[in-house]
Amino acid sequence: MDVPAHLTHLTGTPITRLDPLGHSHAWTLHRAETADGRTLFVKAHPDGHHTGILTAEAAGLRWLAAAHPDLVPPVIAADPHLLVLPWQPPHTPTPAAAETLGRALATLHTDHPDTYGAPWPGYIATLPLDNTPTTGDWAPWYAHRRLAPYLPAAAETLGRDGTRLLERVLDRIHDLAGPPEPPARLHGDLWSGNILWTDHHALLIDPAAHGGHRETDLAMLALFGAPQLDRILAAYQEIAPLNSGWRQRIPLHQLHPLLVHVVLFGGSYRGMLLSAAASALAA
Incomplete structure (x- = not known):
């Protein structure tokens, strides 16, 4: 072309x-x-x-x-x-911009689509993302649309014991998911590299957008570390306080992006994935 x-x-x-x-x-x-x-x-x-x-x-x-x-x-x-x-010239993140981002993200998450998923076929990086619109509880949707589809491709890297550990998470997903929440409008791939800091605020780029659980976006922010994360979270809580136990559920929400990384990049992410799975089960 x-x-x-x-x-x-x-x-x-x-x-x-x-x-x-x-x-x-x-x-x-x-x-x-x-x-x-x-x-x-x-x-x-x-x-x-x-x-x-x-x-x-x-x-x-x-x-x-x-x-x-x-x-x-x-x-x-x-x-x-x-x-x-x-074109957006990048800037250094400031405390004020981080707080603005936290409040904006909370406002985004309080917009509730009717279903989990989205009205278009999704992708995360080059991998298909099953966005089939789905009603009901978040836990089975997360298990069947965000975890189970990637296990076969990751199984060789994970080995039998590692695969079984992820399967235990799937088996216990209802116990691990926390209080019910309605679908939230998510960015869906919110690691720090997908935040573009401008002169006064931040823009979110490269989304894998869908209706999901709002804790997923926050867990992704924490996965590889985001600048000013404490300020982002404090400002978020001002607008949309999180349910108790949300910090203990961070590893559960990180399983999907870590599975994707194992499929895309191989064994270098195996340890992080299995550690997150063990932490999710322990919580």
């Missing part, structure tokens, strides 16, 4: 400059300048595999924006091969 030509076609504006920014998974990243003076961020996915990834990401950004338009960048254009967003 000729990225400049396709980008010109998609935006309706000639591209005067296109700078490569590297790549991530199966796509490449670019900074573009247009003839009408705009600077754009472009994610390009030119090959014929996983053609739903960028359309799913665009759908997720728009779905999140419907509840909180200031929390995500607007989608300028998107198709199966390109996703175009405004």
